[in-house]
Amino acid sequence: MNIGVLGAGQLGRMLALAGYPLANRFTFLDTTGHPSAGIGDVMVYTDQHHLADFLAKVDLVTYEFEHLPVALVQAIEEVRPVYPSSEAIRVCQNRAEEKALFDRLGIPTPAYRLVESAEELEAAARELGAPVVAKSVTEGYDGKGQAVLRDPADAADAWRAIGHPRLIVEAFVDFVREVSIIAVRGRDGEVVFYPMAENQHVDGILRYSLAPMPDLDDSVQQTADDYIRALLDELDYVGVLTLELFQGADGSLLANEMAPRVHNSGHWTMDGAVTSQFENHLRAIQGLPLGDTAARMPTCMVNVIGQEGDPAAILAIADAHLHRYDKSERTGRKLGHVNLVANSHGELLSKVRTCAALLPESPEPRFSFE
Amino acid sequence: MNIGVLGAGQLGRMLALAGYPLANRFTFLDTTGHPSAGIGDVMVYTDQHHLADFLAKVDLVTYEFEHLPVALVQAIEEVRPVYPSSEAIRVCQNRAEEKALFDRLGIPTPAYRLVESAEELEAAARELGAPVVAKSVTEGYDGKGQAVLRDPADAADAWRAIGHPRLIVEAFVDFVREVSIIAVRGRDGEVVFYPMAENQHVDGILRYSLAPMPDLDDSVQQTADDYIRALLDELDYVGVLTLELFQGADGSLLANEMAPRVHNSGHWTMDGAVTSQFENHLRAIQGLPLGDTAARMPTCMVNVIGQEGDPAAILAIADAHLHRYDKSERTGRKLGHVNLVANSHGELLSKVRTCAALLPESPEPRFSFE
Incomplete structure (x- = not known):
């Protein structure tokens, strides 16, 4: 199975790393002129000729990047199966459409x-x-x-x-924390949900995602599951969908935005869940059974932004899993992430602080349950 | 860091999958004419010209295959660091040398x-x-x-x-079970040991590896650790070394043979240990801190031999992790493996039987502790 991926950044790279063990091969179509996947077969799209070459190589198409011309994705759908469909891209590209969909499905928003x-x-x-x-x-x-x-x-x-x-x-919303829910829908309509993550953004860039949250009421997870299931079913969606929300002091959730793809706030699943979001996306789009989404242990994803810090010192932290994207350093650029796994949330927070201290310009990690 | 790998089979493929997240790139030098890695940059060695090209690309060299001309590896050592050294290959290629080394170090053999x-x-x-x-x-x-x-x-x-x-x-030895010990030695001499695995071979091909063993006395693990540490230190070894042994009814161990590389009996570590043998080999040869070798949960590796069976049905087993090598089917050929992870050994054995039933020509799994 040769999987075509629209976009060729780190998300595509991690999809490929999860897909080789499923005997998948990968062909990336980059539309930005700056591919960074560094794996598989990378093509840069500049004209229809490249698109034809790409389509000739691949059996089905997915994407790691939703800022794609909808017409391009629709044209691809005429020739090859595309999961998730161009309709998901169309909705997610337009905040008015997205909000209207939330409204229609009874998903509260600010x-x-x-x-x-x-x-x-x-x-x-x-x-x-x-x-x-x-x-x-x-x-x-x-x-x-x-x-x-x-x-x-x-x-x-x-x-x-x-x-x-x-x-x-x-x-503006008065929230206690930013959270996200990631779910996966198979070609047969089966849906599985990951434990929600607490996310910390600084200057609009995700810095930390922690899951599972030690103080999350089951009913809040259930509410988030219901919201994202409504979106998945409405869009007849296949693959991983991410919904970012604000959680209020009373536990209530307000939807912020969604992303029709694997997501930075789900990178913790690579080392913290039974099946990673990347593998489950690939299972879904190929019609394979979905994998268990349970968390094995408390896990925190720490983004490596701008500078690599000291990779050797990071690897010396017990149960630290480094995922570098093999990119050059640049202010604000996502260069990699570290997944820290621990037996307890207390031990986890201590590891997160140790790790943050090894990453230049890392903001103070703050979690709502501390 | 561009890592040169001598050999281009599934072990090299899995090294690469473990190394991309460390920002490694891979160049394989195949000496068999039949590379199957399917990842990275694969060169086929037929003359010195290819060797020069290979050496110009890589920063250091390792191997996934020990049946290499020693003179070739020695020539490479003149130009680039090679871990483990050619001395390990020389010894492992010759059963007389290997046995003499065991004897010299007081490691009992049949x-x-x-x-x-x-x-x-x-x-x-x-x-x-x-x-x-x-x-x-x-x-x-x-x-x-x-x-x-x-x-x-x-x-x-x-x-x-x-x-x-x-x-x-x-x-012939009267043994209760075949076992193996895998250890990793860093460039600074640090050594870490994986929990021993019980291995089942049929017709000379490994079929099942299970770790940790529920009935293994700590003193037996300690003895195996001592044996392999003696080998590692004697050879000033850097990287993963595997020692296969027979265990007698009284717990005693007799060394069978060693392999100077990542090993099929260590594939369980990909999903069952905190750090896989592949990542630890790469950490070792790059002078990075070694990762935790502890087992997370009881794990069994089931080899997929000759025929792929039903991958979708295998993926439907809870906590099953499929690793396909993307090779064509052929009698006796290693096509992939499945790592099954469970909360208890009882549950694990039940999953192993379910999995074996999905693989044509799979022998009856038998473990000594059943």
Whole structure:
């Protein structure tokens, strides 16, 4: 089975590492001009000719990157099975579509408004109550196109700065922690759920994901399972889907956004779960039975951002599992991650602090249950 | 770090899968004309020109296959670090050298004689007491060059059949089980030991390896640790070394043979130990800290031989981890293995039977502790 992957970054690399043991081979189609997978057969897409070569090589197609032209994915679907479908990409590329889907399925979100002018933006900020965050409904590769309005009067400046004809304006949410739920749906409709992870972002970049959470009420996991199952079934989805949420003090969940792919907040599963998110994605898209998603032990993923730090010292931490992406160092760049596994959450937090101290510019790890 | 690997079979493939996360890249030099690694950069060695290309690409060299011309490995050592050294290959290629080393280090072996004629073979069979097994001291790739003598009078026929000028003749041993010990020695001399595995061979092919053994006395593990440490230190060895032994009813151990590389009886570590033998070999040869060798849970490796069976059904077994080598089916060929992990040895044996039933021509699994 030759699996075609749209995108050729670290997620594709880790898919391939999980797929070789299933006797899969991998052909990547990079659309950015900067592939970094460093494994398998990497093709750079510049014209239709490359696409035809790619399609001739592969049996089915998946992606590690959702900022792809929908028309391209639809064209591929005419020729080869694509999992998840182009419909998942279409919805996830547009914040308005995504929010509408959440609304339709009864998945609560922070209050929001859609606006198409500076005046509407100002009115929305007034209605929702500043501060608010305004985002273009379609996002570029770099996460730009966002602005925080501390006051409705900032609307004109924010509108100009974002420079997009349609924005979504969201109220700030009072949350205790950021969490995510990852689930996998097979070609036969079977769904399995990973234990939710607590995520810590700094400057918009994920830094730590910890699972399972020691203080998570079963009913909260059940609620998250219900939300993501509704999304999976509605989209007739095949593969791994990720839903990021905010958890309030009362345990309630508000959906933030979803990603139609394996996700950084699921990297802990590589060493902490019976079956990794990467293997389960590959099992799903090939119609194989899904693997057990249970956590073996408390696990924390620590992202390696910008600088590699001291890999030898990291490997000296007991039960530390280093996953380097073989990329050159650059501020803010995801270069790898470390999975730390421990017998207890107390021991785990101690390892996380030890590891963070070996990574330059690592923020202070903070978990809500400490 | 670009790691050169001599040999390009499944062991090299699994080394690479363990090494990508350490940001290693792999270049294989195949000397058989039949590489099957299916990953990394594979070169086929036919002349010195290929060797120069290979050496220009790599930072250090290891091997997954010890039946290499010693002179070739010595020539490589002049240009690049080679771990383990050519000395380990030299000793392991010659049963007489290997036995002499065991003797020198006080590692007990089955009684044996070296013979250089049919007459000496007959005398040895008489002295040791038939049946005996006679083997050429240097082994080809295919494990041929062996004969069992049920009676000393079979000596002339056996001598002709083997057709080698020097044989080792071994007494049969009354053993309870076949076991192996795998250890890793770092560039700084640090040594770590894996829990011993019980191995079941059928027709000379490993079929099952189980670790840890539920009934293994600590003192037996300690004895095996002492034996392999003596070998590692004597050879100033760097990397993974495997020692296969027979265990008698009284717990005593007799060394059978050693392999200067990652080993099929250590594949269980990929899913059953904190750090796999492959990762630890790579850590050792790069001078990185060695990883924890502890077993997480009872684990059994089931080899997939000759036919793939039903991979989907195998993946449906809970906590089954399939490792396919992406080779075509052929009688007696190692096509992959399955690691089964369970909470108890009882549950594990039940999974092993389920798995064996899905693999055509799988022999009845039998463990000494059942």
